[in-house]
Amino acid sequence: MSKVRLLVGTRKGAFILTADGTRKDWSVSGPHFAGWEIYHLKGSPVDPNRLYASQTSSWFGQVLQRSDDGGATWAAAGNTFAYAGEAGTHQWYDGTAHPWEFKRVWHLEPSLDGADTVYAGIEDAALFRSTDGGQSWQELAGLRQHGTGPAWQPGAGGMCLHTILLDPTNPQRIYVAISAAGAFRSDDGGQSWKPINKGLHSLYIPNPTAEVGHCVHHVAMHPARPETLFMQKHWDVMRTDDAGENWREISGDLPTDFGFVIDVHAHEPETLYVVPIKSDSEHFPLDGKLRVYRSRSGGDAWEPLTAGLPQANCYVNVLRDAMAVDRLDDCGVYFGTTGGQVYVSPDAGDTWNAIVHDLPPVLSVEVQTLA
Amino acid sequence: MTIRVELPQHLCQLAGVRRQVELQIAVPVTQRTLLDALETAYPMLRGTVRDPATQRRRAFLRFFACQEDLSHADPDEELPARVLDGAETFIILGAIAGG
Numbered sequence: 001m002s003k004v005r006l007l008v009g010t011r012k013g014a015f016i017l018t019a020d021g022t023r024k025d026w027s028v029s030g031p032h033f034a035g036w037e038i039y040h041l042k043g044s045p046v047d048p049n050r051l052y053a054s055q056t057s058s059w060f061g062q063v064l065q066r067s068d069d070g071g072a073t074w075a076a077a078g079n080t081f082a083y084a085g086e087a088g089t090h091q092w093y094d095g096t097a098h099p100w101e102f103k104r105v106w107h108l109e110p111s112l113d114g115a116d117t118v119y120a121g122i123e124d125a126a127l128f129r130s131t132d133g134g135q136s137w138q139e140l141a142g143l144r145q146h147g148t149g150p151a152w153q154p155g156a157g158g159m160c161l162h163t164i165l166l167d168p169t170n171p172q173r174i175y176v177a178i179s180a181a182g183a184f185r186s187d188d189g190g191q192s193w194k195p196i197n198k199g200l201h202s203l204y205i206p207n208p209t210a211e212v213g214h215c216v217h218h219v220a221m222h223p224a225r226p227e228t229l230f231m232q233k234h235w236d237v238m239r240t241d242d243a244g245e246n247w248r249e250i251s252g253d254l255p256t257d258f259g260f261v262i263d264v265h266a267h268e269p270e271t272l273y274v275v276p277i278k279s280d281s282e283h284f285p286l287d288g289k290l291r292v293y294r295s296r297s298g299g300d301a302w303e304p305l306t307a308g309l310p311q312a313n314c315y316v317n318v319l320r321d322a323m324a325v326d327r328l329d330d331c332g333v334y335f336g337t338t339g340g341q342v343y344v345s346p347d348a349g350d351t352w353n354a355i356v357h358d359l360p361p362v363l364s365v366e367v368q369t370l371a
Numbered sequence: 372m373t374i375r376v377e378l379p380q381h382l383c384q385l386a387g388v389r390r391q392v393e394l395q396i397a398v399p400v401t402q403r404t405l406l407d408a409l410e411t412a413y414p415m416l417r418g419t420v421r422d423p424a425t426q427r428r429r430a431f432l433r434f435f436a437c438q439e440d441l442s443h444a445d446p447d448e449e450l451p452a453r454v455l456d457g458a459e460t461f462i463i464l465g466a467i468a469g470g
Contacts, residue, residue: 057381059432
């Protein structure tokens with residue numbers, strides 16, 4: 001029988017939650033790396049027992065962990081992320097030039113082709129790749145050096161490269177997103193890059209339709225339609241059907257279109273999930289009600305999903321990497337909150353249950369569907 | 372010579388060691404050669420005490436020995452004699468930070 005393994009990164013360690021295909025009874029393992037911030041963990045699609053984890057600390061810096069047995073044991077891999085050549089500068093919050101400085105790894109994206117190849121999105125924003133299982137890292141410097149880099153500015157959470165999407169039909173195509181620079185695409189395996197932000201409209205920057213400067217919070221893709229992307233921007237939910245050449249807004253009837261997460265149903269490429277958050281100054285759900293919104297039409301028309309979710313006095317947030325979907329026949333949807341809850345819906349969002357209530361604030365959720 | 376080094380809890384867990392480790396270091400023994408030896412003996416600690424790019428002590432870590440704060444000492448200055456002769460431990464300490 002199939003089973004699922006949830007990889008949960010929190011402010012105080014990693015947790016691994018497992019269940020069979022019914023997704024009713026869960027085992028909880030952890031905390032792994034107790035006391036450390038675990039920004040992200042993710043398993044290789046080639047070898048599900050190969051996991052990578054980003055372990056960070058204000059005291060001790062960055063550690064990169066790797067497991068070869070599904071998270072039972074871990075070993076530290078390489079943690080040197082050296083910018084290629086002259087690091088240069090980007091814009092600081094006050095508009096002055098600020099040197100690029102490595103701070104932490106936000107997101108790890110294992111390759112679709114081999115377990116030893118993995119991409120890392122870091123703060124200050126850059127994309128790195130390892131081809132030796134995380135022992136050594138090389139920057140794909142064409143992203144930072146394609147021309148707009150000196151104009152990038154950090155968002156409130158830092159200038160992080162938080163989204164990496166690999167096109168399963170074209171190994172040369174990679175999408176990334178950066179707060180607060182925008183979305184970018186490479187069609188040559190990461191050597192050269194172009195901004196793909198046409199159609200984004202951000203009122204909080206001097207030029208609302210600028211080529212870069214948009215605070216993209218997360219981007220999702222269905223593997224069967226890699227030219228269609230869905231974006232939760234700071235404000236606005238967007239989609240593109242031409243690999244980012246043009247974006248259009250699909251916020252439609254959402255009660256608020258601010259938020260962080262966005263994801264796509266595993267088997268229905270036009271079924272989307274977001275968690276609307278009240279505003280950029282009040283990072284909690286509208287009216288104290290935790291509601292996932294689902295669109296079955298690729299956006300514009302949305303329905304609230306509330307069964308099993310708190311509908312009063314709920315003031316948690318759901319951060320950008322804290323939603324995932326499994327690949328079981330009845331698609332499971334998962335998300336974690338800054339209040340330490342991890343919710344599962346085993347029926348594509350119709351009903352929800354809290355797997356755990358009291359973890360540290362959740363930074364990321366990934367799920368592996370195992371045979 | 373044998374130098375005893377005390378590590379903060381998180382680094383003990385990361386390295387899989389008890390509170391103290393012993394390092395064999397050739398003279399002259401300085402902060403730099405001690406940290407080099409620590410990272411050689413325990414590669415998983417690379418970058419956790421010193422920033423890998425600048426080789427400077429991480430801001431929230433402090434170095435103590437013989438009742439003295441050595442955090443701002445020259446990294447190439449020889450460590451106190453009582454650390455060298457094994458009577459005292461070189462302490463790497465996480466600073467108290469927070470509310």
